[in-house]
Amino acid sequence: MAVYTEVPDNEMAAFVAGYGIGDLLSAKGIAEGVSNSNFLLHTTQGFYILTLYEERVCADDLPFFIGLMEHLAQRGLICPQPLRTGDGAAVGRLAGRPAAIVTFLDGLSVRRPTVAHCGEVGRGLALLHEAGRDFGMQRANVLSVPGWRPLAEQAGAEADTVLPGLSKRIFAEIEAHERNWPQGLPSGIIHADLFPNNVFFIKDQLSGLIDFYFACTDAFAYDLAICLNSWCFEADASFNLTKGQALLAGYESVRPLEAAEVAALPALCRGSALRFLLTRLVDWLNVPEGAFVKPLDPLEYDRKLAFHQRVSDAREYGLRR
Numbered sequence: 564m565a566v567y568t569e570v571p572d573n574e575m576a577a578f579v580a581g582y583g584i585g586d587l588l589s590a591k592g593i594a595e596g597v598s599n600s601n602f603l604l605h606t607t608q609g610f611y612i613l614t615l616y617e618e619r620v621c622a623d624d625l626p627f628f629i630g631l632m633e634h635l636a637q638r639g640l641i642c643p644q645p646l647r648t649g650d651g652a653a654v655g656r657l658a659g660r661p662a663a664i665v666t667f668l669d670g671l672s673v674r675r676p677t678v679a680h681c682g683e684v685g686r687g688l689a690l691l692h693e694a695g696r697d698f699g700m701q702r703a704n705v706l707s708v709p710g711w712r713p714l715a716e717q718a719g720a721e722a723d724t725v726l727p728g729l730s731k732r733i734f735a736e737i738e739a740h741e742r743n744w745p746q747g748l749p750s751g752i753i754h755a756d757l758f759p760n761n762v763f764f765i766k767d768q769l770s771g772l773i774d775f776y777f778a779c780t781d782a783f784a785y786d787l788a789i790c791l792n793s794w795c796f797e798a799d800a801s802f803n804l805t806k807g808q809a810l811l812a813g814y815e816s817v818r819p820l821e822a823a824e825v826a827a828l829p830a831l832c833r834g835s836a837l838r839f840l841l842t843r844l845v846d847w848l849n850v851p852e853g854a855f856v857k858p859l860d861p862l863e864y865d866r867k868l869a870f871h872q873r874v875s876d877a878r879e880y881g882l883r884r
């Protein structure tokens with residue numbers, strides 16, 4: 564779940580009134596998610612999602628996220644659509660936070676993805692990359708290599724309270740990436756957080772993508788690496804090659820990978836495992852008092868990182884060439 568910011572009922576009702584979506588019947592804090600505060604709104608006109616943007620989202624980036632969701636929908640991708648008030652604003656302020664209301668998407672996210680789900684998400688990811696090609700705005704990936712050392716420093720020696728020796732291993736890993744991070748790969752708009760909780764399915768068919776608040780301009784293959792990490796490992800930290808094959812084949816059915824992307828995949832998988840290890844670690848060590856949130860396990864990504872450190876060839880992820 565996440566609700567970090569409580570909203571008084573009268574403020575909520577006044578905020579919703581500005582969007583002309585009928586009278587507010589109920590607003591329920593949503594348990595899933597860790598980044599922002601989300602509420603399911605029920606009004607006399609239907610269901611909507613209200614998001615209050617918390618610390619990890621910079622208010623200056625909101626026009627990028629709002630514009631991106633509108634652009635992708637125009638290109639046929641199913642994703643939440645920001646509502647606008649009578650004077651055309653998508654983002655307002657509520658309880659001291661920037662806030663927006665988006666359309667509610669039907670579908671369910673899956674807790675245990677099957678091979679078929681992995682194929683669907685690979686294809687969906689490539690469609691997103693293609694749909695984003697002519698989006699006119701850019702946003703640097705603040706959670707790429709230059710962002711990792713500050714996160715590790717924020718965790719500091721406390722990392723070792725989670726697992727002895729973790730801090731030293733993290734800094735060694737960061738150093739390796741700072742020296743050898745793949746450069747010059749095909750780039751564009753990436754989702755950067757396309758985990759199973761951000762993908763909806765109806766009867767095994769992908770029905771929509773949500774949570775574009777890490778989206779940025781970066782290497783397409785890095786997004787693929789994030790998906791391999793979040794969709795293709797089993798609970799015991801073993802990599803499921805069949806799921807990897809399905810995800811990569813789904814992706815390549817829309818956008819075939821270039822040779823440089825194939826060669827870079829092991830490094831990108833390793834780096835993206837480190838990225839999620841770091842943000843989870845910082846969140847784990849800094850749960851805000853009174854927040855309605857369950858921090859995610861950083862060590863899940865330490866175990867995935869250990870797998871990638873042993874990989875030297877993209878075929879080990881299921882690539883068939």
Ligand SMILES: Nc1ncnc2c1ncn2[C@@H]1O[C@H](COP(=O)(O)OP(=O)(O)O)[C@@H](O)[C@H]1O
Pocket residue numbers: 565593595596597598599600601612614643665666667668669760761773774776
């Ligand atoms: N547009 C939407 N339609 C339906 N459900 C949504 C929508 N946006 C968010 N949700 C629900 O809210 C949960 C948290 O949203 P998410 O965007 O992942 O949170 P966060 O902002 O913390 O990243 C999702 O797992 C989903 O259940």
Ligand SMILES: N[C@@H](CCOP(=O)(O)O)C(=O)O
Pocket residue numbers: 595596597598599756758760761774839842843859
């Ligand atoms: N996917 C990230 C957490 C980001 O959370 P979200 O609520 O923005 O989806 C992770 O698993 O570490």
